[in-house]
Amino acid sequence: MSSSTEPRRVTIHDVARSAGVSRQTVSRALNDKAEIDGSTKQRVLDAARALGYRPSRFARGLVRPDTTTIGLVVPDLLNPFFTEVASGALEAARARGRHVVVYDTTDDPAQELATLEVIGSQVDAVVGYFTRPEDDLDRGTAGIPVVLIGREPRTPRFSGIAIDGEEGVREAVAHLVSRGHRRIGMLDGQPEATVRRQWFLRAAAECGVRVHPGWVTAGAQTVDGGGSALATLLAAHPDVTAVFAFNDVMAIGALREARRFGLRVPADLAVIGFDGLALGTLVDPELSSVAIDTRALGALAVEQVERLVTGATPLPPGELVVRAALHLRESA
Incomplete structure (x- = not known):
């Protein structure tokens, strides 16, 4: 770009x-x-x-002319994934002498829109997660640089940091198959097929594993959501011997639910998450995960927005990708 x-x-x-x-x-x-x-x-x-002019914060005397403030938008600070990304972004911003204002949209489209209605007048650049259409984003951030995380921009108006987990998911499924698993389910984070579900199904097909439609269940992207999704899956298909979860938080819920079912992990049920959170090392057994360098993700977004703010050459799309890899621990 x-x-x-x-x-x-x-x-x-x-x-x-x-x-x-x-x-x-x-x-x-x-x-x-x-x-x-x-x-x-x-x-x-x-x-x-x-x-699309927005009065400068400098002109209104709100900040010193040598200060730049970045708005960091996340959907849920209670989710450790977004906390880790925010930590990486804050560290990178501090190293550049930039201030950061964090906005939590509580994973609510209405709150996201409300944030967009005020953020453009409060910051000089925006980094974060959005689900609203680009027209909404443009209206809320007209005239200031925007870097989207985990979302591919449709127009040159925005820059985006891509998350490529397909190879990591392929590694995860291949590992499960190498351990003899053929009935592998997935705990997805949405009822409709997510990109991670597509990665999972492609990986299974490449490994010669047919995934029964009933082996994929959806739940909220929380510990309780992961536990409920596993309970639903095992009630209908008790012969499933391994699961891949949409994220680590759901996977941790699955570990807890497996214990309630009297299953040993990984002897009776192997569990692999996605995100690679530090939290995964604090549960028993320690969670295997398709891991993203979350701090690098936040730092890369800040680096790109810094280039846009200062007029330096932006990083090209090929350099705006964070790739995931399988981190094996005890749960698989």
Whole structure:
């Protein structure tokens, strides 16, 4: 992605040029001063709206001119995955002398939209997780750089950090098959097929394993959700001998539920998660996982947004990928 495709932030000079007035007149109009007539004020406001101009935080005297604030948006800080990503982003931002404001959207589309309605006027750049359409993102962040995590942008307006876990999932399934498992289920994080489910099904097919449709169950992306999904799966298909979970948190719930079923892990049921959280080393047995370097993920997002803020050449898409790999511990 070349720098020429990244939109330049709209300035007060652009608004003044478009409206045919001075910079001082734009400032007066935006601050609702009485020194200008109504028609001029309306012309300025129309130009600002058409250009997507957002008054600079610097112009409003909220920060020193040498300070840049990054807005970090995560869906759930209670999920250790996002906490680890945030930690990596905060460390990378501090090393660059940048400030970070963290927004938790509570995995709620309405809260995400509410965040978008205010974030553009509070920060100079945005990094994070979003589910809203790009039109919504653009309206909420007009004129400032945005780096999406785990989402491929559809337009050059945004930059994105990709997570490629397919090879890691392939390693996980191949490991289970090498241990003699042929009835391998999945605990997915959504009722509809996720990308991770697609990776799992492709890996199983490559290993010559047919996954019965009933071997894939969905649950909330929580400890309780993972336990409930495993209970549903085993009630219908008690012959399943291994499971791959959408994330580590669900996998930990599966470990707890397996114990309730009187199953030994991994002797009776092998369990592999996804994310590679440090939390996985604190459970018994320690969790095997398709691991992402979460701190590197946050740091890479900050590096890209730093390049966009300073006008340096952005990293190309090929360098904006974090790949996952199988980390074997005791549960598989």
